[in-house]
Amino acid sequence: MATAGNYQATNEDFKHLNDGLPADMSRLIAAGAFDDALRLIEAELDAGARPELAACLRAERARILRTRRDFSVTREGIIAEIQKEWPEFGAGELDTLIDHGRIDWRYVDGEQRFLASCIDSLRNYPAEVPGLDCPPTDRTEQHAVIDQMRAQGFAERRIRMRLGVAAADAVEVSPQSKVRAWLPLPAGPQVADLRIVDSTPGIRVAPEDAPQRTAYWEAAGEREFFVEFEYAVRAPYVDLWADDPAPAAGDPRFAPAPAPCAADLAEDAPHVVFTPYLRALAQRLFRDVPEGDALGRARAAYDWVTNNVDYRFQPAYVLLDSIADSCAKSLRADCGVFALTFMALCRLGGVPARWQSGLYVAPDHVGPHDWAMFYIEGLGWLWADCSFGSSARREGNEARRRFYFGNLGPWRMPANSAFFAPLTPADDVLRNDPFDNQTGEMVVDGVGLSRYEMVETREATITEP
Known part of the structure; x- marks a missing residue:
């Protein structure tokens, strides 16, 4: 027989979302009859007769509880x-x-x-909500950086950042409580010269090649953790719309990304799955682009995503189903959904593609952001920010839309090179976000804190070298 503890989902359980529930449970969840769905799920877990269902059942139970809290x-x-x-x-x-x-x-x-x-x-759609205050975004500094990259072939910045995470006042932390915490740290081919300036004592820094790089602590009774650091970030420029694009100028301080591997062309359940719909879409997009024209295929994927998908805030990714397929059908996305959809289409077209995420670090704003990388022989790894590209299309700026195919600005703190990857050391309980780490995670006495139970802080100073 199962106990209440056996109902608790783990991060690994979310790999099984696409396994599917029995039809009666699925219908109850779709109708919002959550008490009845929970009763059936827990009865099934108690019985233990179909262990093949257990991971999906636990994940769906966790999603029901999160849905109630988020869609409030x-x-x-x-x-x-x-x-x-x-x-x-x-x-x-x-x-x-x-x-x-x-x-x-x-x-x-x-x-x-x-x-x-x-x-x-x-507020992104003022014509549709004429009664809401929809102030236009000031793009002056963003355009100045883009102009700098086009003029000199790159832009470089030095960023000093302080990140913090703390247990909210309502969370009980006794002097004996075992507390674990992770905060993101910069990593990736754009990053060099990372220097830890200050931190909560006991910091452990993950290696540069960690798929989700972090600072980590274990401490009894601590409620708050911080790390302050400096790093250089370099944004090379390449014009992928030229007849014969030239590789971006390199810099020996910045190590290139690892070479493409089989995973960069593969499905990655539950969210990068080559469904029949995505296969049919890819076949149409690449019909007139030869298999050997990787750049043409990546461009076709970027054009379709940025010209057809509109930005819309998304719930926590644990609440989303088969993200790339769902986005291609709904034509709605946030930055990470844009990135995963572009990655899926690239891979279906034979173009290696990877995840990258972390923070967008602008002079007036620091916040989570996601984007993608793709590989073209002779040009190496390049970037695509489909969210920014779609925004440029919405604002009628075709030059800016084209810029974000191949390029990023230097206002970034990349931390993650893989979606749904473990932290260092791995978190053995359900994370607030099992898929990505942009703002930090905490565990108190073996229980992972949700976003409602953590307080995050972010401060940054940007200078030119």
Whole structure:
């Protein structure tokens, strides 16, 4: 017989999301009948008669609990919140936005529920929400960096960063509590000269080639951890729209990314899966691009993603199904969903592609961000930021859209070179985000903290070398 502890999901359980649940459980979850779904899932785990289902059952149970917490705003609540800025907004306007795919939702306990963040996502589409305040983004500094890269072939910055993570006040941490914490550290071919300036005592630094590089601590009774560091970041420039693109200028201080391997062309369940729909889409996109034209195929994938998929805030990735396939059908994404969809299409076209993520570090903003890498023989590893490319298309700037095929600016702190990779040392309980590490993780007395139970801090100073 199972115990309550046997219901707890692990990070590895999420590899089995695509195994699928029995139809009765799936129907209950889709209808938002969560109590009934939990009852059936826990009864199945108690019985233990089908161990092949256990990992998927535990993962889906964890997703139900997370869905309840994240999708917490009712229809009435969303309408009332929007009416604070747009008094005329009502149920009809909400349904129009839902029909146009601008607002994500779930059925939770029989009711339609929304993410609290969905209102900010709407501000990207001022024509559709005329009553909301939608200030335009100031691109002056971003365009200046792009111009610098085009003029001199690269841009380099030195970044000093302080990252912190702490247990929220509501989390009980006794003097005897065993506390573990991870914070991201820069790594990747754009990064050199990392220097730890200061940190909570006891820091352990993961090697440069860790797929999700971190600073790590184990300490009794500690509630708060920080690391302060400096690093150089270099953004080379290449014009992939030229008739005969030339390789970007190198710099011996920055080691190249490892050569492509079989994994860079393979499926990676549960989210980079070559479904029948993605195969059919790839066949159409690459129909007129020869197999040997890797650059042409990567460009076709980038063009399709950035010209067809619109930005929309997403829930935690643990709540998403088969991300690349779902994005290709919904045509809605955030930065990581954009990256995974581009990667899947590249791999289907025979172009090696990898994940990269960390922080976007601009003079006025530091926040999580994801993008992709792809490999072209003779040019090496290049970058694609489909989220920024789609934004440029939305704002009518074709030159900027083209820039983000092959290039990134220097305002980055890459930390992760693989999606759904372990931390160092590996976290043996369910992480807040099993797939990516951009803001840190904590475990207190064997229980992983959720985003509601952690307080994150980020500060950065950028200088030219």
